[in-house]
Amino acid sequence: MVPSSEIPWGALLILLPLAAAILCFVWPKLAVVTGVVTMLLLTLAVGGFAWQLQREGLYQHAVGGWETPLGIGLYGDGLSLLMLAMTVLVGLAITLYARSYFNQKQARVFWPLWLLLLAALNALFLSADIFNLYITLEMVGLAAVALVALKGGRDALNGAMRYLLATLLGSLTYLLGVALLYHSYGTVDLVLLAERIDNSPVVWAALGLMGAGLLLKTALFPLHFWLPAAHASAPAPISALLSALLVKASFYIFLRLWLVLFAPLGGDVALLLGLLGAVAILWGSWQALRQTRLKLLVAYSTVAQIGYLFVAFPLAAAAGAMLWNGVSYLMLSHALAKAAMFLAAGNLLLFGGHDRIAELDRAVQRLPISTAAFALAGVSIMGVPPSGGFIGKWLLLEAAIEQGYWLLAAVMVVGGLLASAYIFKVVGYAFTRSTATPEPQSIPMGMEWAALLLAIASILLGFTAPWVFALLGIGDPFGGGAP
Amino acid sequence: MEKVTLLIMLFDLLLGLGLLWLAWQLLESRNLFKAVVLFVAFGLLMALAWVRLDAPDVALAEAAIGAGLTGALLMAALAKLPSRDKSEPLADEKGHWLLRLALLLVAAGLGYVVHSLPESAPGLSAEIANNLASSGVNNPVTAVLLNFRGYDTLLELMVLMLALLGVWSLGIERSTREEPVGPVLTTLVQFLTPLLILVAAYLLWAGADAPGGAFQAGAVLAAAMVLLLLAGWPLQGLLTGVALRLMLVAGPATFVALAGLTLLDAQLLAYPPQHAGKLILLLEVAATLSIAVTLAALFLGYRPRTNKEPG
Amino acid sequence: MNTALLYSLVGIGLFSLGLYALIVHAHLLRKILAINVMGSGVFLLLIALAKRTATPLPDAVPHAMVITGIVVTVAATALALTLMVRVAMENHRAELSDQSQE
Numbered sequence: 001m002v003p004s005s006e007i008p009w010g011a012l013l014i015l016l017p018l019a020a021a022i023l024c025f026v027w028p029k030l031a032v033v034t035g036v037v038t039m040l041l042l043t044l045a046v047g048g049f050a051w052q053l054q055r056e057g058l059y060q061h062a063v064g065g066w067e068t069p070l071g072i073g074l075y076g077d078g079l080s081l082l083m084l085a086m087t088v089l090v091g092l093a094i095t096l097y098a099r100s101y102f103n104q105k106q107a108r109v110f111w112p113l114w115l116l117l118l119a120a121l122n123a124l125f126l127s128a129d130i131f132n133l134y135i136t137l138e139m140v141g142l143a144a145v146a147l148v149a150l151k152g153g154r155d156a157l158n159g160a161m162r163y164l165l166a167t168l169l170g171s172l173t174y175l176l177g178v179a180l181l182y183h184s185y186g187t188v189d190l191v192l193l194a195e196r197i198d199n200s201p202v203v204w205a206a207l208g209l210m211g212a213g214l215l216l217k218t219a220l221f222p223l224h225f226w227l228p229a230a231h232a233s234a235p236a237p238i239s240a241l242l243s244a245l246l247v248k249a250s251f252y253i254f255l256r257l258w259l260v261l262f263a264p265l266g267g268d269v270a271l272l273l274g275l276l277g278a279v280a281i282l283w284g285s286w287q288a289l290r291q292t293r294l295k296l297l298v299a300y301s302t303v304a305q306i307g308y309l310f311v312a313f314p315l316a317a318a319a320g321a322m323l324w325n326g327v328s329y330l331m332l333s334h335a336l337a338k339a340a341m342f343l344a345a346g347n348l349l350l351f352g353g354h355d356r357i358a359e360l361d362r363a364v365q366r367l368p369i370s371t372a373a374f375a376l377a378g379v380s381i382m383g384v385p386p387s388g389g390f391i392g393k394w395l396l397l398e399a400a401i402e403q404g405y406w407l408l409a410a411v412m413v414v415g416g417l418l419a420s421a422y423i424f425k426v427v428g429y430a431f432t433r434s435t436a437t438p439e440p441q442s443i444p445m446g447m448e449w450a451a452l453l454l455a456i457a458s459i460l461l462g463f464t465a466p467w468v469f470a471l472l473g474i475g476d477p478f479g480g481g482a483p
Numbered sequence: 484m485e486k487v488t489l490l491i492m493l494f495d496l497l498l499g500l501g502l503l504w505l506a507w508q509l510l511e512s513r514n515l516f517k518a519v520v521l522f523v524a525f526g527l528l529m530a531l532a533w534v535r536l537d538a539p540d541v542a543l544a545e546a547a548i549g550a551g552l553t554g555a556l557l558m559a560a561l562a563k564l565p566s567r568d569k570s571e572p573l574a575d576e577k578g579h580w581l582l583r584l585a586l587l588l589v590a591a592g593l594g595y596v597v598h599s600l601p602e603s604a605p606g607l608s609a610e611i612a613n614n615l616a617s618s619g620v621n622n623p624v625t626a627v628l629l630n631f632r633g634y635d636t637l638l639e640l641m642v643l644m645l646a647l648l649g650v651w652s653l654g655i656e657r658s659t660r661e662e663p664v665g666p667v668l669t670t671l672v673q674f675l676t677p678l679l680i681l682v683a684a685y686l687l688w689a690g691a692d693a694p695g696g697a698f699q700a701g702a703v704l705a706a707a708m709v710l711l712l713l714a715g716w717p718l719q720g721l722l723t724g725v726a727l728r729l730m731l732v733a734g735p736a737t738f739v740a741l742a743g744l745t746l747l748d749a750q751l752l753a754y755p756p757q758h759a760g761k762l763i764l765l766l767e768v769a770a771t772l773s774i775a776v777t778l779a780a781l782f783l784g785y786r787p788r789t790n791k792e793p794g
Numbered sequence: 795m796n797t798a799l800l801y802s803l804v805g806i807g808l809f810s811l812g813l814y815a816l817i818v819h820a821h822l823l824r825k826i827l828a829i830n831v832m833g834s835g836v837f838l839l840l841i842a843l844a845k846r847t848a849t850p851l852p853d854a855v856p857h858a859m860v861i862t863g864i865v866v867t868v869a870a871t872a873l874a875l876t877l878m879v880r881v882a883m884e885n886h887r888a889e890l891s892d893q894s895q896e
Contacts, residue, residue: 499801
């Protein structure tokens, strides 16, 4: 028996879902079982990986035994761990939900795609090689497009096409930046790049290209044009994973590049990112408030919540590691809350046959679990204590006020108020009776509980901050020492 | 001697301008059929550029995949569009001067950046040379693809599988063509198919020491299958179900299995040097098969199924 | 002017031309062609700059990257074309539609 400290959890996080995807591609009859078992094994693997990180610190692995710069380096620290844990938590709920959601024909495509997407995300969070990251980005993008279009329909096909064009444009722009960095510094390894980088025109060009490509994929205002259509028209579990995980994946790469390569370049870029973030908060929240369809409302809310992640950039230089802890916490709590919201919205849509907000028709009585999930997740999105969203937003707000960024602080507060407005709008209609009442469809229990458990988790996050921050400090991803 | 250098420079200049001109033509031509034909020509010209840049492996991949298969895919897709969609009134371009200016500035900036790079840079050629002996192959490109950066290739095979899953879930089965295939095509296919298979086998075998390898061989083999499909051979009826799916995953599965085995020695994808050559050949054979069948299946555009299988 | 610089400039030109066409044209087939031209531009830059070695042999790492890139691009193109045909059937033309259906 191999001692569990020697089990290569990091590599297993990538290989397991790949092997499982192949298995259920060849034998579709095994798809559901394979998917569920793999998801449970992945949960175990993330636990093992966390334990390993805690004991041994930073995870570094030279793939193929070839040291960088020749080979590809895997790299895991507290931030990687947070992203992996986020993927697993959301993944468990989506797996539970999808088990009942798809029919046999759709399931045949869904499970291998979903497992490949999980593998791609894990590979992305563990890679320290900017070319390898390009491949994982393409995997994530293509899998997501295929999933959006899975159920067909005019809106979904249009949304998927727009998404595909945006994601391919983003990848190519990113790749051009990779090409410039490689030919300037002779490596695509992030650790080596961080040592070799200097202030040259190449670095500026790389920041512009890779930044633009990744921000397009992250849908930062004004590059968010593709997001609402794709996120709102996809099947519910896909909407959940798009909003919860996918925009975070490209944001994660952007954050990594910023932390190790680009942050010294200057405050002006950081300020620009902060301003775009602020506009995203106002624009996204306002659009969310204006929507008449539930899923579009939730999608625009994502545009706004992405804005919060970028408001941190101008504050970071003075605030240090604790601020990035706040950003990471915000990512995690938004992932859980937004996934819960989309799953709950999917239930409401399936139940009533539509997602018109004004005709939710006493959903509180008729579909209490899903409505409760939506409302609880809303608490975290609004940033009300004691939710996880509160911790993240509070850390941001505190830093903004301390440093005298009053405008940013005001935008964050207004964003919170607008979020309360659009959440209460939905909850309000869920209490009222509407005129037309179509025959309701029954919703499987698993689908309701998947949403509720995620929503509860997003609230409980409000109590786990010290513990999560300690884990985040492993390997010192944000510089400035662990808190 | 100087005359030769001058001629070569002139050739490079013409080739570069030709690429830009073709790109502009194919992107701006009113007729989409013409645009696709120009795209194939563009791909062939790109292959020429790769040869000029001492990248024969890339030239082979470009000719087979970039020009050949992409061209076939584009043609097939164009044929499925409603006919009035095939020529398009171009958008009113008067309002785009701002965009043109912005892109011109970006291009100029990037040009300046490239100009600022040192004239000589070794890249990783020294590291490759030092480690080539223990990589198991003599072609440095194959060594990078299947050993030094083999992990990239593993994920790349998954990208192919992803695309196929997407195409199968979206593609719509079309009734096979009604019009009979002309004698020219039939003869051409009878002549070309064995030739292409031979070329593929050679490329696969040669890849260890000379330009070639799994991707080029797979693409050429796929081209043979595409020709057979075009000539009306019912490949989609012959190759279905589990047999088809096993061929599609042969490459990825071998790769993942090898990754799992190497993990037992705690080092992902580290081959024992004395077996590296054989392992790479095994990977290449499996990958060639998968790449060929996947590319041909992408061209077919829908999931072939037996009568028993559910829809 | 040396070969590496010349071809990298052509690469940048192709990237920009492709980007322009991608933004300006509505027809999806043309957008897909534009993406492919942009990709060729990036690949050309990668390979051209790999020629700057002191030895006659160029740096092989970018070559492998471009082969990977070509395969990724053909996979994405196949998916994009299939999606385009479906979109064209729904919208009755091969362009994206802005208004969502009720």
